[in-house]
Amino acid sequence: MPERKSQHWADRIVDQILAQPHPEDHVYHIVTGITPSGRIHIGNLREVLTADVIYRILQERGKKAKLFYVADDYDPLRKVYPFLDPQKYQKFVGHPLSDIPCPCDQHPSYAEHFLEPFLASMSQLKIDLTVLRASELYKGGRYNQVIIQALEARDTIAEILFRLTGKEIDEFWSPFVPICESCGSMAETKVIGWDRERELVGYLCQQCQNQGWVPVQGHGKLTWRVDWPARWSFLNVDIEPMGKDHGSKGGSYDTGQEIVRRVFHKEPPFPIVYEWIRLEGMGDMSSSKGNVVAIEDVLKVVPADVLRYLIIKALPKQRINFDPVNQLLNVFDEVDNEQAKYRDPRSLELSLASGFVPIKVPFNHLISIVQIAGGDPARVSAILKRGGYQIPESSAKELEERCRYALNWLEHFAPAEYRFSVAESIPQSVQSLTPSQRRVLGKLSDLLSTMLSQKEEKDISAEEIHRSFYEAAQQEKDLSIKEVFQAFYTALIDKEHGPRAGWFVKTIGVEFVQKRLAEASAIEA
Ligand SMILES: [Zn+2]
Ligand SMILES: [Zn+2]
Structure with missing residues (x-):
């Protein structure tokens, strides 16, 4: 009899990964990367969760694995996003996110402002990340070797990019983008020389006309299409989830595969391509468009297990339409009333995070009761008992937490028709x-x-x-x-x-x- 295999997408992916030859004690490196240029949203969460389930399964199978999150905080600020004060930020366009002041003045940098709530959510979701910051990798010299390799192989890389993307590469194109010493921007700097002996890059800033020679360390970064394969090589990346834009033909994975083999002499990681998460009625979630639901806001209204389950149960190639009204409440109920145990036990198992205890009260119902009870958990409990719900004393804490979720949901996501209060006297x-x-x-x-x-x-x-x-x-x-x-x-x-x-x-x-x-x-x- 053949062994009965799990049909879960994540198990099948791990089967494929393990079918490739690796030494017995190989430590699998799974890497994710998100640019903290705006609120890190549940569309981004798909990337990290995809990596996390693979990480969990590798460990289940007795393999060693490490899960990295590279914060791309050395990327430049692309533009003044709608959520930014133009007065304050116009002058920072083109500067690395790690070098720009934060919007609330409470964080060390712009990047940290968005990273802090994201990392707090990661720990709530029980995602065990080793966090690396690109700014530290660059400034600390981890990139030196690959930058030099890329500068040396400039023509090879240009040829690969032109052939696979069809885009013209001009004669001044360089895999390295210097940061201007005078104005701090990398928006309009051009490499005009490469001193192989002294390992210095000559540049011209077309923004402030400054010109000079700088060492590669801490004075610029590789362009995305080269940065990615370079990172694969020195972080020894085995597995990496990526959005469908990167995974498409002529996309950065396509060019990266050839660049990593020919320039950095390593193999590309096993790719897991995932679809976007769309916000119901508002299109694909995107920080720059501002149509996002932040991870921390969803965790205010459902437990971590429910949010994990919502994403993990969908195939990576399946689009998720995130709808905080109907869908979110239904999924919450599916986990709470234990239907999930029958419908998709493997996804549920891979979603365990917070020690979820079911109380078997439909969330919709709770939303009404909380309003009748003025948010008081004791009154909610009394009303539920009158309605025939059996909530054991030992679940009092859970019930209290559910009341908080319901109140938060009403505050953050409820359409007007869900909100009411019983009038004290005749209206x-x-x-x-x-x-x-x-x-x-x-x-x-x-x-x-x-x-x-x-x-x-x-x-x-x-x-x-x-x-x-x-x-x-x-x-x-x-x-x-x-x-x-x-x-x-x-x-x-x-x-x-x-x-x-x-x-x-x-x-x-x-x-x-x-x-x-x-x-x-x-x-x-
Ligand atoms: Zn801040
Ligand atoms: Zn400049």
């Missing part, structure tokens, strides 16, 4: 209801009153309350059921829509609602 807007709408509220109140006279409040079910809305509507022939509900929500929460009516009445108290509706029906227009 003014009741006066604008039609006479028949006010009459129907009286009828509803009578029906509830009848129920209360027949049994105890706790024995009245949400379903029978819900039915009474239809009964009342039948008695008031010129009203549609929609107008009945509209009148009801106006009297209770001063809105035209709200949570499911029968259940809502049961939650806030049948007697309370009965009295409120009687009062509302008696109001003079």
Whole structure:
């Protein structure tokens, strides 16, 4: 009998990686890299999570592995992004991100401003990263050797780039981009000489007209298409996830493969190409467009396991439409009600991060209850118990945390129709209801009153309350059921829509609602 293999994409990738010959004690280097030029968003998270699952599986299989994150903080600021103050940042365009002041003045640099929350999220997501900063690699001399190799092989690289991308390479093109000593920018510097003996680069800055000779260390960087294969060579990269732009034909992986073999004499890493994450209704997430959802914001509304699961369960080549309203709540429920255990147990296993404890309350439901209970976990717990949910004492902490998630979700992501609060007294807007709408509220109140006279409040079910809305509507022939509900929500929460009516009445108290509706029906227009 053949061994039954996991069908999970990450297991299949690891099968392929391990099929390649490596010494038994080989330490697999998995590398990810993200430029901290803006908020690092959940589109970027896909890169790191893809690397992380491969890392976890290699360890499961008894292999040694190391997971690196290279912060590309030596990249230049490309432009003044919409989220930046142009007054402050215009002059820093072209400067390395590690050398620019941070937007809030609380961090050592622009790059660190965006790195700090990202790295905090990584630890919440239990991603065990070894962090390297490109600025430190360059300034510390780790790149010296490869820069020299690249300068020596300038013509070979230019030929590869032209052949594979079809783009004209002008005669001044250089794999090295110097940073101008005078103005600090690398936006318009040109290499005009290479002194092989003294290992100095001659440059001209077309921005400030400064000209000079500088050593390679800490005075510039390789262009992206050369930087990447150079990094593969000295970090001994075995595996690297990459966005589909890099992985396409003529993309930087394509050119990098040939450059790393011919110039740096190493093999390229095993590529894992992934699709973008789009923000529902807003296109691909991109820091420069500003349509991003930051990782730390999602971790305020769902546990780390849920966010991991949402991304890990999709094939890397599958586009993810991130929708913080429907999709996020559904995935939260899938993990919480343990359907995930049956639907995709392997993804769930690879998503474990925070010691998730299910409480089996639909998140949507909790969002309503939290609002009724004014955010008080004790009241939430009481309401849930009345509604038939069994929350053991030992889960009190989880419930408290869920309440916090629900409140954060309402604050960060909720569309207006999800938010409500029960009005303390009859809202003014009741006066604008039609006479028949006010009459129907009286009828509803009578029906509830009848129920209360027949049994105890706790024995009245949400379903029978819900039915009474239809009964009342039948008695008031010129009203549609929609107008009945509209009148009801106006009297209770001063809105035209709200949570499911029968259940809502049961939650806030049948007697309370009965009295409120009687009062509302008696109001003079
Ligand atoms: Zn800052
Ligand atoms: Zn300059």
